[in-house]
Amino acid sequence: MKREHDIEIKDELMVRYLAGEAGPEEAMALQDWLTLAENKAYFENIQRTWEQTHPSKTPRAIDAQHAWKKVDLQTEPAVMWKNGTAAGRRNKIILRIAASLLITILATLLIYIRLYKPSVNMVAVTTADSLKNVSLPDNSTATLHRNSKLMYPATFGAGQRNVELAQGEAFFTVTSSPEKPFIIHTSVADIRVVGTAFNVALKANQLEVSVKEGKVLIYTSQDSSYLTAGFTGIVQPAMGTIRVKDSVHMNAWGYATHRLIFKDTPLEEVIADIEKAYPYSITLGNANINNCRLTATFDNDSAENLLNLIAETLNLSVVKNGTVFTLEGEGCP
Template identity: 35%
Template structure:
């Protein structure tokens, strides 16, 4: 195709121009062609330009295999570049924006009255897409804001768990009786401490024992009663029993009911008149079928010995009173103490002196220590 200046314009030059590869002279030829209208031509420059535009848009989306890894052609940027160059009229002319035709019958206040079509530039793809993408970003930002606000309100509405106050009861020189929040009763032996919450949880009752205590647990199958004693745990539903845990060794003796005695990975079930001891050094639980009634003496207030070896009598006195009573020699270990009981005992001195006088032995005292002496068992 040729213009009135006799300058031929072909598709290859237009494609070269759209790709931004023309020299100044070639750019000027294209610019002049775009600015002229030839009424006698069968196809005006506008229609021809639209055809070139379609070719340009199609070519911009195609890439030869050797260029698959290159960045895609930025068509919008090319149009903007050509448009600015056309407006400045510089020697390096850029392509104009696409045109649209407004017919005379369409009203346009800004256009002069004429029978000729009015030419307007079309908005670029970027200009058309920008409002849509802008709307997407606005929606996304709003969602983030609403989500963040919802999280903030939810976080502030959540109430922090209220820590239940912990209480403790201790005993020093005598047995102490205490009623727990659930109605269970505890008798603490001398030198013992029990920690428990002011209000038990909805699904359990947890206490911590250091020393020795006798428990009468109020039955409640929905809320197991657990005692943490050193490395061991005693769990019951409703029963009476004694737990001794002055050191790492723990002893449990059951008076009524049934308990589960567990330490580390070992456990044993105890019923009435059974007891077991956890030996921390051997890491084992030893169970005894017979329970010595004197293990409950600090609770019952009664001590009873019937043909009991003197070594066991001394051991019981030490456990009940948390005392330091010793035999002067091994010859006294197997001497039997029989048929004497103590009711509502008051002091360790009374028990030690009664036992010694009954067996014809002497008592020597060194501070808080009591030493029972003698040459042998009485006849």
């Protein structure tokens, strides 16, 4: 390769530089060599390879005092030049070496920071066909709906309590801690609370947050909005803003609490809420059954008992076949 300052730039020198083991003159020669775009591209390839193959190697720091002594001895003038030019030349050399030494130290520091970020032990909880209750490190809880994924650290840090809802839906009950905000990260927006209960649904590239208790802040890079109990926030990236509704779906978190409330509700909506809360499918033996409406409250009932009560109220019958319930009867006009 091209020679700079009578030092040949080879792969071995680049590796020593990345490891923090190159001398000041070598570092200066390498910096001069990197002024050419093709040389810089070649070096960056070497750098990427080195970083990938040395995940546990501690870069050796430069001993600046020793390096300066060595440079001082090597640059001591043998004769005095006319008009003080020797001193000027010596100062130039020292300044260039100081600059290259600083670059070397900074490069070593950056490599150290990149390789030695404090590792965080992350926990990932994924659900498939069933719900799961998760106890978080601060005694907050999350009930994950089916086909959902939540990630959180095994121990929360000193400043914030960060979790990520990667997909699906979850109902959070957050332990109050004003000095340590609880933040839920999603692909659409982030949610910040200090202590409250709320539901987060992430589906079809849309985020919907329904608040049961307390106050919640939803924010994106473009917009932010506070929600209080009884309000719903909807975020669609294409819209760029947060839409707020002064209501919540009555059973938005019914799957987590198993408390379902219906007030003159069309049976089609009743069935959708039951299927969300329980791992069963419900079919109708007569299309007229969809015309029926229901007013009732169910609290921690089993799916079978709940459907039997509905059938009794609407003068229907229930047939169970595995995980499928069928409501049969005349239905409603």
